[in-house]
Amino acid sequence: MARPTADKAQDILMSDFQTLVADTEKLLAHTASLAGEQADELREQIRESLVRARETLKLTEETLRARGKEAVIVTEDYVQNNPWQSVGIAAGVGFLLGLLATRR
Template identity: 40%
Template sequence: MSEHAFSAEKEQLLQDVRQVLSSTEDLLSAAGEEGGENAQQLRRRIADKLKEAKARLTEAEQVVVGKAKVACKATDQYVHDNPWKSIGIAAVLCFLMGLLVSRR
C-alpha cells in the first residue's frame, strides 16, 4: 500500500472517529436536558455510539499493527540482505544524532 493511500485511510478513520465522538457529545448534551423515558433512550443511544467508537478504534489498532508488522518484516529482510550497508547507515545516523545532542 502506498504512503498516500495509507495516509488517506488514516485520515478517513480519524474523521469517522471524530464524527462518532461529536455525535456522542451532542447526545450527552441532549441527555442532560431531558428526563424520564427520553433520558433513558438518549443514554442507550450514547452507549451505542460509544460502542461504535470503540469498534472503530479497535479496527484502527488492527490496521496499524498489521502495517507495523509488514514494515518490521521488510526492514528485517533488508538488514539480512544488506548487513554492511545497514551497519553503515546506523553508524551515520548515530554520528548525526551525537552531533545534535552535543550541541545542546
Template identity: 35%
Template sequence: MNTIEQHKDSLLRELNQVLKDAEELLKNSEQQAGEGFHSAKDRLEASLKTAKHEIHKIEDKVVKTVRESAKATDAYVHENPWKTAGIAAGVGVLVGLLIARSGK
C-alpha cells in the same frame, strides 16, 4: 517501543476507560425517569457500541501496519547489511558531532 506506539497505547487505554466509565454511568442511572432520558440513553449506548467497534478496528490496523513495517525493515537489513551498517555509522557520527558541538 517507540514514542508513537506509546502514545497510541496510552490513547487506546484512555478511550477504553472512557467507554467503560460511560457504560457504568448508564447502568447506574437506570433509576432516572422520563422518555427523553431513555431516548438519550439508547442513543448513547448505540454510540458507545459504535465507538468500541471503531477503536478495535483502528487498533487492528495499527498492529498490522507496525508488523508489516517491522518485517519490511528486517528484510531490508538482511538484504543490505553493509548499507545498513553505513547508515548507522553515519547517524552515529552525526550524533557525536552534535553532542560535541553542544558541549562547547
C-alpha cells in the same frame, strides 16, 4: 496499501467521537428538563455512540498493528539483504544524534 484503510478508520473514529461528545453535551444540557422516556432514549443514543466508537477504535488498532508488523518485516528483509548499507546508515544516524546531543 494499508494507508487508505487506516485513514478511513481514523476519519470514522473522529466522527464517532464527535457524535459521542455532541450526545453527551445534549444529555448534560437536558438532564434537568428530561424525565422518563426522553432521558432513556438519549442515554441509549449515547450508549450506541460509545459502542460504535469502541468498534472503530478496535479496527484502527488492528490496522496499526498490521502496518507495524509489515514495517518490521520490510526492515528485517532490507537489513538482511543489505547488511553493510544498514551498518552505514545506523552509524550515520548515530553520528548525527551525537552531534545534536552535544550542541545542547
